[in-house]
Amino acid sequence: MKETRVPSRRRTRWIIAILVIAAMVGAGVAIVALNRSGAADGPPFGLVTPLSFRPVLEAKDGSSCTSPDLRSEDGSFCYRLGEGMTVRQARQMRAEKLPDSSQWVVVITFVSADGAAFGQLSGRAAGQPYPRNQLAMVVDGVVEAAPTVTDAITGGAVQLSVGGATQQAATDFVRRFKP
Known part of the structure; x- marks a missing residue:
């Protein structure tokens, strides 16, 4: 039987940190794009x-x-x-x-x-x-x-x-x- 490995807490924290950073960068880009007066x-x-x-x-x-x-x-x-x-x-x-x-x-x-x-x-x-x-x-x-x-x-x-x-x-x- 194959052993299923559960991710370590450290790995889970890194994944969460990367997802949070990606979300913050995406939100920042959206805010800048919306606030650029007449950019579009x-x-x-x-x-x-x-x-x-x-x-x-x-x-x-x-x-x-x-x-x-x-x-x-x-x-x-x-x-x-x-x-x-x-x-x-x-x-x-x-x-x-x-x-x-x-x-x-x-x-x-x-x-x-x-x-x-x-x-x-x-x-x-x-x-x-x-x-x-x-x-x-x-x-x-x-x-x-x-x-x-x-x-x-x-x-x-x-x-x-x-x-x-x-x-x-x-x-x-x-x-x-x-x-």
């Missing part, structure tokens, strides 16, 4: 017009605008802005309807370096008193919007509410930037 969306594209994000230092009535202040799109506000960042390429930019709402937003997925810079910029604005808790979105020297930032935005993408949050406004905004 192909290469980044250059924006037709650069888009700047700058911290608001002061906001006042639009009639009191002087150089180097910038006006809001509708002219009702005047902003004094700090140094920020300029986005010249993105992984993705699209108009998207918010779930359970009639509002539309523009979603921009940044390239890695811009995603990190935006996370830092938004983190510095978050928690500041008004108006320093706002980030101005500047296009061609005009403040398109200056939303309030409540938390650092570190996910590599941002949702922007533009022009009344309609589908047409969001789609038009995207067309201004995509080649």
Whole structure:
């Protein structure tokens, strides 16, 4: 009769350790793949017009605008802005309807370096008193919007509410930037 050999405890521990390590490596690869902003969306594209994000230092009535202040799109506000960042390429930019709402937003997925810079910029604005808790979105020297930032935005993408949050406004905004 043939003798059946039972694996030793040491061998069993090694097998379990190898399986645990393999599972951890597999999970790590999956997490990295899922967190790479737009990795599956192909290469980044250059924006037709650069888009700047700058911290608001002061906001006042639009009639009191002087150089180097910038006006809001509708002219009702005047902003004094700090140094920020300029986005010249993105992984993705699209108009998207918010779930359970009639509002539309523009979603921009940044390239890695811009995603990190935006996370830092938004983190510095978050928690500041008004108006320093706002980030101005500047296009061609005009403040398109200056939303309030409540938390650092570190996910590599941002949702922007533009022009009344309609589908047409969001789609038009995207067309201004995509080649």
